[in-house]
Amino acid sequence: MENEPACPAEGLLKMLSGKWKPQIFRLALDGPVRFNSLLRQIEGSNKQSVAVALKEMEEHGLLEKVVVKLKPLHIEYNLSEKGKSLISVFRQLESLI
Amino acid sequence: MENEPACPAEGLLKMLSGKWKPQIFRLALDGPVRFNSLLRQIEGSNKQSVAVALKEMEEHGLLEKVVVKLKPLHIEYNLSEKGKSLISVFRQLESLI
DNA sequence: TCAATTAGTCAGGAAAACATGACCATAATT
DNA sequence: AATTATGGTCATGTTTTCCTGACTAATTGA
Numbered sequence: 001m002e003n004e005p006a007c008p009a010e011g012l013l014k015m016l017s018g019k020w021k022p023q024i025f026r027l028a029l030d031g032p033v034r035f036n037s038l039l040r041q042i043e044g045s046n047k048q049s050v051a052v053a054l055k056e057m058e059e060h061g062l063l064e065k066v067v068v069k070l071k072p073l074h075i076e077y078n079l080s081e082k083g084k085s086l087i088s089v090f091r092q093l094e095s096l097i
Numbered sequence: 098m099e100n101e102p103a104c105p106a107e108g109l110l111k112m113l114s115g116k117w118k119p120q121i122f123r124l125a126l127d128g129p130v131r132f133n134s135l136l137r138q139i140e141g142s143n144k145q146s147v148a149v150a151l152k153e154m155e156e157h158g159l160l161e162k163v164v165v166k167l168k169p170l171h172i173e174y175n176l177s178e179k180g181k182s183l184i185s186v187f188r189q190l191e192s193l194i
Numbered sequence: 195t196c197a198a199t200t201a202g203t204c205a206g207g208a209a210a211a212c213a214t215g216a217c218c219a220t221a222a223t224t
Numbered sequence: 225a226a227t228t229a230t231g232g233t234c235a236t237g238t239t240t241t242c243c244t245g246a247c248t249a250a251t252t253g254a
Contacts, residue, residue, distance in 0.1 A: 005119075006120055006139070006140075007119045007120045007123045007191075008190070008191040008192075009113075009119050009123070009187055009190035009191045010119040010120070012190045012193060013110065013113055013114050013119055013190065014114070016106075016110055017110050017111070017114035018241080018242090019241080019242070020242095022102075022104045022106050022107040022110055023103055023104045023107070026104045026106065034200090034201090035200080035201050035202070036199075036200065036201070036202095042103070043103070046242085046243060046244075047201090047202070047203090047244095048202095048203085048204090048242080048243070048244080049241090049242060049243070051201085051202060051203080052241095052242090071251085071252075072199070072200065072251070072252065073200075073250085073251060073252090074199095074200060074201080075200080075201065075202095082194065085193055085194070086193065088189070089186055089189045089190055089193070090106055092185070092186045092189070093105070093106035093109045093110065093186055094104075094105040094106045095105075096109060096182055096183065096186070097179065097182070115211080115212090116211080116212070117212095131230090131231090132230080132231050132232070133229075133230065133231070133232095143212085143213060143214075144214095144231085144232070144233090145212080145213070145214080145232095145233085145234090146211090146212060146213070148231080148232060148233080149211090149212090168221090168222075169221070169222065169229075169230065170220080170221065170222090170230075171229095171230060171231080172230085172231065172232095195254100196253100196254085197252100197253090197254085198251100198252080198253080198254100199250105199251080199252075199253095200249100200250080200251070200252090201248100201249090201250090202247105202248080202249090203246100203247080203248075203249105204245105204246085204247075204248100205244105205245095205246090205247105206243105206244090206245095207242105207243085207244085208241100208242080208243075208244095209240100209241080209242070209243090210239100210240080210241070210242085211238105211239080211240070211241080212237105212238080212239070212240085213236100213237085213238075213239090214235100214236085214237080214238095215234105215235095215236095216233100216234085216235090216236105217232105217233080217234075217235105218231105218232080218233075218234100219230100219231090219232090219233105220229100220230075220231095221228100221229085221230075222227100222228080222229075222230090223226100223227080223228075223229095224225100224226085224227075224228095
């Protein structure tokens, strides 16, 4: 049962927290990200956790999954509009001590 | 072993995430907070978890613990300078959809 | 045709976070 | 002297999150 947050910031904090989401979001700022590429870039990560993180970030509307019909056929995750609306906050978080 | 974050925003996100920290931080914006008062205000919370959250937020330098030598002798937690530097980011998070 | 790359899923276990209830110490009130 | 309020701690158990290794399946290049 998902109960709605008692505090408005809670939901957004949850969408970005967890062991791998901040790094995935960070990489998504620079352009489309891909499953295997994330696995290689994020040291210490693993298939399962990255798959779950991507799925949840997609469900929360931060990322959009796109099947790219080009050789090699592959899948991309792009920042959605909602995701983009978080860029400035994320940058601010990065700039703080 | 605490390994330093791979992404700068990670540390700050961690300091504010967890089941009760957002609500505690939110209440601390309005002024000093106190242990028993938080327990009463935050429905569903419990001693142990609030105690741990306060301790961690203090260790992370978001809150400062103050013993108030007034009757009744009590303890207050105030937003530190670092905590205050997060106010605008927190407000932005609150204002997003 | 075989191997590699793509992008995953699934079951099981370990680790971290959270909750519960008992207990404690000090100070103030009745 | 007993009770209440302060602000916790401790041991234990549950729940959630995370990790590991095996497996799948389509596409592509040699």
